[in-house]
Amino acid sequence: MARRRQIYEGKAKILYEGPEPGTLIQYFKDDATAFNAQKKGTINGKGVLNNRISEHVFTMLGNIGVPTHFIRRLNMREQLIRQVEIVPIEVVVRNVVAGSLAKRLGIEEGTQLPRTIIEYYYKDDALGDPMVTDEHIACFGWASQEEMHDIADMAIRVNDFLTGLFAGINIRLVDFKLEFGRIWENDFSRVILADEISPDGCRLWDMTTNEKLDKDRFRRDLGGEVEAYQEVARRLGLLPAEGTETAVLDMESHRKKRGQ
Numbered sequence: 273m274a275r276r277r278q279i280y281e282g283k284a285k286i287l288y289e290g291p292e293p294g295t296l297i298q299y300f301k302d303d304a305t306a307f308n309a310q311k312k313g314t315i316n317g318k319g320v321l322n323n324r325i326s327e328h329v330f331t332m333l334g335n336i337g338v339p340t341h342f343i344r345r346l347n348m349r350e351q352l353i354r355q356v357e358i359v360p361i362e363v364v365v366r367n368v369v370a371g372s373l374a375k376r377l378g379i380e381e382g383t384q385l386p387r388t389i390i391e392y393y394y395k396d397d398a399l400g401d402p403m404v405t406d407e408h409i410a411c412f413g414w415a416s417q418e419e420m421h422d423i424a425d426m427a428i429r430v431n432d433f434l435t436g437l438f439a440g441i442n443i444r445l446v447d448f449k450l451e452f453g454r455i456w457e458n459d460f461s462r463v464i465l466a467d468e469i470s471p472d473g474c475r476l477w478d479m480t481t482n483e484k485l486d487k488d489r490f491r492r493d494l495g496g497e498v499e500a501y502q503e504v505a506r507r508l509g510l511l512p513a514e515g516t517e518t519a520v521l522d523m524e525s526h527r528k529k530r531g532q
């Protein structure tokens with residue numbers, strides 16, 4: 273295959289130039305990082321699972337009218353997406369206390385919040401993605417007030433939808449991170465959902481056992497990362513029944529051997 277131009281390599285994904293203007297190819301790596309990339313590792317097969325899970329979630333969100341960058345999955349690790357101008361804000365939606373919220377405010381992890389909280393973090397690795405408010409976002413022009421209104425609206429819709437989706441497979445959606453980007457149509461722009469939705473950026477707890485089915489297994493050295501991601505994919509109906517959990521990964525190595 274002809275070499276494609278690489279646009280960007282991040283911590284978990286690589287972006288390549290797409291086949292048409294305004295499109296990109298998003299390649300999902302097995303690399304995992306935590307604590308602002310101070311901890312690094314690989315989770316074998318994570319990229320395959322995240323590609324599939326994100327495809328599924330974005331497709332369903334598209335079906336309920338949330339605009340997203342997702343066009344279609346190309347193969348086990350790649351998807352075709354619309355190129356956006358990323359809004360440099362990580363949008364975190366929280367339903368249950370965990371992670372940095374528990375630490376910062378000294379509240380016990382697992383405490384159900386009386387109402388959903390949306391937090392914003394300025395996307396800047398060198399600064400450690402500091403938390404910011406609407407005021408900073410407006411003041412420094414990272415997004416307009418109208419864009420932030422649309423972003424908050426979409427974040428709540430995504431939360432309502434995903435909370436129900438995961439509840440239906442006995443998973444509690446504790447919190448998650450979203451990214452949005454601008455697309456231009458003539459002189460007008462609008463924001464759409466970008467990046468990915470996967471166990472890398474969500475906290476997903478089994479509702480019965482509270483077992484963590486997300487990247488906290490890696491962050492906290494709990495082990496069983498791939499099994500947890502596979503469990504999420506399986507419950508979403510994206511993997512064959514239990515007992516064949518390595519099928520997807522075997523398939524990938526099989527294709528690689530055949531040079532596909």
Ligand SMILES: Nc1ncnc2c1ncn2[C@@H]1O[C@H](COP(=O)(O)OP(=O)(O)O)[C@@H](O)[C@H]1O
Pocket residue numbers: 280281282283284285286287296341353354355356357358451453466467468
């Ligand atoms: N549709 C898109 N168009 C342009 N950039 C995107 C799009 N979706 C996601 N991105 C950006 O591509 C990068 C994805 O790679 P990732 O490994 O997550 O990077 P990072 O280490 O910056 O988080 C992110 O920086 C993300 O903001």
Ligand SMILES: [Mg+2]
Pocket residue numbers: 282283284
């Ligand atoms: Mg990222």
